[in-house]
Each structure stands twice: as C-alpha cells, then as structure tokens.
Amino acid sequence: MERVKTCVIIPVYNEQENISSLIDKIKRMNLDILVVDDGSQDNTYNIVFRLNVPILHNEKNQGKGFSLVRGFSYAIEHNFDAVITMDGDGQHDPNEIPIFLEAAEHSPSCIFIGNRMYRRNAMPFLRLLTNKFMSYLLSFLVGQHVPDSQCGFRLIKRELLNKLRLFSHNYELES
Numbered sequence: 001m002e003r004v005k006t007c008v009i010i011p012v013y014n015e016q017e018n019i020s021s022l023i024d025k026i027k028r029m030n031l032d033i034l035v036v037d038d039g040s041q042d043n044t045y046n047i048v049f050r051l052n053v054p055i056l057h058n059e060k061n062q063g064k065g066f067s068l069v070r071g072f073s074y075a076i077e078h079n080f081d082a083v084i085t086m087d088g089d090g091q092h093d094p095n096e097i098p099i100f101l102e103a104a105e106h107s108p109s110c111i112f113i114g115n116r117m118y119r120r121n122a123m124p125f126l127r128l129l130t131n132k133f134m135s136y137l138l139s140f141l142v143g144q145h146v147p148d149s150q151c152g153f154r155l156i157k158r159e160l161l162n163k164l165r166l167f168s169h170n171y172e173l174e175s
Contacts, residue, residue, distance in 0.1 A: 009071035
C-alpha cells in the first residue's frame with residue numbers, strides 16, 4: 001500500500017532551543033514539514049528559515065489553535081492526505097511517527113491520537129485529573145477507549161479536516 005501523503009505541522013512559540021533537532025529527525029523520515037511560528041520573540045523563525053522548511057509566521061501570538069488552523073488550511077491547499085501535529089518543545093517523539101502512518105494506511109479511522117499516559121508522573125496532578133476526565137468523557141461519546149484526549153501528537157486524515165468547522169483559536173481545538 002502506498003504511504004499516505006502527510007505533512008507534519010509543528011506549531012511553535014519561542015522554541016529556538018528545540019526546533020532544529022526536531023526538524024532534523026523528521027527530515028530523515030522524508031516527510032513534508034510545516035512550521036507555524038506563533039509570534040515567537042526569540043530566534044525560532046530564523047532557525048526554521050535557515051533549515052529550508054516552509055514556515056508560516058503570525059506577527060503576534062494568536063494561540064496554538066490559530067496556528068493549527070493555519071496549518072490545516074495549508075495542508076488542504078497543498079493536497080495532503082493527512083497531517084501529523086506535534087509540539088515543537090520535544091515532548092513528542094518523532095520516532096513514533098511511523099506508528100501513526102502505519103495506522104493511517106490500514107485503518108478507516110480519520111484521527112489517531114498519541115498517548116502520554118505512560119509518563120503520568122511528568123504531568124501536574126490537576127492536569128492529569130482534567131485529562132483523565134476529558135478522556136473518559138470522549139471515550140464515552142465516541143464508544144472507543146481514548147486514553148489521552150488532550151495529547152497534541154495526532155494524525156488527522158484529510159476527510160476529517162474537510163468536515164471540521166474550525167472556529168476556535170485556542171487549546172480547546174485540540175480537544
């Protein structure tokens with residue numbers, strides 16, 4: 001089966017310390033990358049530009065949701081079959097991208113969500129509690145176990161992106 005044409009979208013804000021190594025790891029996988037810089041005040045934009053990676057730049061900080069919507073629009077305009085979203089701070093392991101791609105090629109599902117619950121001690125208690133509640137609620141609503149509904153490491157197929165009415169520009173877009 002042919003690999004799903006995928007764009008890795010990385011929304012960033014002041015990630016000059018992390019973005020270069022993340023991009024290098026993804027480039028080795030021969031995947032398309034789009035960075036959406038959300039008005040960074042550091043050198044993030046220049047680093048990405050020098051790495052010859054497409055970058056969209058928000059003049060001022062608009063929020064992660066706004067940056068994701070811009071990335072989704074870019075992916076649709078450039079005829080990608082799917083997007084992978086991952087944070088630019090290094091919390092998501094790019095070596096797990098092939099797991100998403102394999103799932104997308106062999107499943108009719110339109111979205112695949114990563115799982116950080118194996119590292120629970122790295123998450124503040126209140127965030128963990130909120131995440132568990134939201135994951136339980138989403139699992140109930142969709143009739144399928146979703147262990148980490150708040151994880152930003154996702155693969156979303158084009159058919160779902162086309163159906164979404166994206167109006168939020170904040171973190172609730174990830175939920």
